[in-house]
Amino acid sequence: MNELEGQIKLVLNSNFGRYVNISEDAYDFLLDRFKVRKYAAKEFLVEGGRVARYFYFALSGVQAGYLLNSKGEKAIFGFSYQGSPSGIYDSFIQQQPSSYFMEALRDSTLIAISKEDYDELFHQFPEFYQWRTHFMETILFGRGKREVEMLTMTAKERFDAFIKRCPEELLQIPQKYLASYLNMTPETFSRLRALRD
Amino acid sequence: MEVNYEQMLEHSNRNAHYIKSEIGRKSSSVLNWKENSKKWSVLEVLDHLTKVYELYEPNFKSVIEQSPESNGESSPMQRTLLGRLSIYSQKPKGQKVRFKMNTFSFFQPENHDKLEDAIQTYLDKKEYFNELIKSARKKNLAGRKIPTALGEKVKFYIPECFQFLLAHEDRHLVQIQNILKAAK
Numbered sequence: 536m537n538e539l540e541g542q543i544k545l546v547l548n549s550n551f552g553r554y555v556n557i558s559e560d561a562y563d564f565l566l567d568r569f570k571v572r573k574y575a576a577k578e579f580l581v582e583g584g585r586v587a588r589y590f591y592f593a594l595s596g597v598q599a600g601y602l603l604n605s606k607g608e609k610a611i612f613g614f615s616y617q618g619s620p621s622g623i624y625d626s627f628i629q630q631q632p633s634s635y636f637m638e639a640l641r642d643s644t645l646i647a648i649s650k651e652d653y654d655e656l657f658h659q660f661p662e663f664y665q666w667r668t669h670f671m672e673t674i675l676f677g678r679g680k681r682e683v684e685m686l687t688m689t690a691k692e693r694f695d696a697f698i699k700r701c702p703e704e705l706l707q708i709p710q711k712y713l714a715s716y717l718n719m720t721p722e723t724f725s726r727l728r729a730l731r732d
Numbered sequence: 733m734e735v736n737y738e739q740m741l742e743h744s745n746r747n748a749h750y751i752k753s754e755i756g757r758k759s760s761s762v763l764n765w766k767e768n769s770k771k772w773s774v775l776e777v778l779d780h781l782t783k784v785y786e787l788y789e790p791n792f793k794s795v796i797e798q799s800p801e802s803n804g805e806s807s808p809m810q811r812t813l814l815g816r817l818s819i820y821s822q823k824p825k826g827q828k829v830r831f832k833m834n835t836f837s838f839f840q841p842e843n844h845d846k847l848e849d850a851i852q853t854y855l856d857k858k859e860y861f862n863e864l865i866k867s868a869r870k871k872n873l874a875g876r877k878i879p880t881a882l883g884e885k886v887k888f889y890i891p892e893c894f895q896f897l898l899a900h901e902d903r904h905l906v907q908i909q910n911i912l913k914a915a916k
Contacts, residue, residue, distance in 0.1 A: 579866070583738065583741065583742030584742040584744070632749050636742075
């Protein structure tokens with residue numbers, strides 16, 4: 536087994552395997568239908584106005600999800616990185632044009648499954664709905680927690696909470712993306728970071 | 733209004749999606765219907781848009797390819813006065829087309845018996861146009877202009893030329909919607 540295959544199996548196990556006892560047939564299906572896709576930095580995984588073709592798991596790199604505000608500025612709502620799910624899920628599920636962009640901030644390798652194959656996975660292996668339920672709960676609870684942070688915390692409290700849970704690779708991306716995610720100016724982010732360092 | 737590459741790409745994608753999902757489902761008789769012999773059918777409008785994209789493509793391609801990569805940020809959106817005016821005059825106001833003008837002869841659509849692939853041809857052109865926007869986003873295009881159909885000496889900066897073509901397309905999407913209403 537080469538390094539890439541090892542990474543793929545690790546990502547599949549750490550996502551699906553935590554909630555589903557993956558049978559040999561299901562495993563073969565996953566390995567067959569998830570395809571490796573590489574994106575250079577600044578390339579889009581999903582474009583605004585276009586239907587999201589794939590659901591992903593990230594093997595490497597960092598990707599940011601954002602929408603454009605009325606001034607055309609990027610408002611970052613989330614990141615994906617090694618091991619995490621990625622893509623624009625509502626556009627993917629509904630097969631409607633996305634209101635958001637997903638962009639590789641660094642050269643990235645991901646595994647991607649098409650909508651047709653994603654639907655087929657649940658049709659052939661209904662036990663995967665356990666993972667899907669958990670995935671939806673994680674998104675819902677995560678969005679709720681973020682909303683509370685935005686409504687009740689000061690900039691410093693938001694910064695501290697983020698730094699506590701943030702993986703190291705996210706701290707390597709340009710500060711403006713992290714600042715936007717935390718709904719603060721890059722200057723404020725930089726000042727808080729300097730205080731911490 | 734100032735726009736950036738991501739806004740233009742989203743705008744362009746939404747226009748293409750409209751043609752693919754809404755117009756692509758119409759019957760041949762609706763798509764070829766015209767109010768009278770001087771007016772255009774839906775397919776003729778799409779053929780006109782294809783011809784416009786065809787004219788601009790090589791100039792976009794050559795300037796973008798020859799420009800250096802940008803260092804991180806996309807280059808600033810430069811504007812000419814004539815570019816601003818042209819975008820303003822092309823952009824429809826709601827469902828109204830302002831400043832009606834005659835079409836240059838080289839942009840006139842083909843006879844409609846040659847238009848059976850007009851939708852797919854237009855969508856292919858749009859795909860390429862969107863690729864050009866994405867390529868331009870990664871380049872330093874400061875000061876780079878291309879000639880326009882308004883004359884060899886009338887040049888627009890690359891981003892404003894993208895915006896000009898999208899405003900022109902919006903104008904014709906209104907025309908398409910009006911043709912469809914009249915065809916009912």
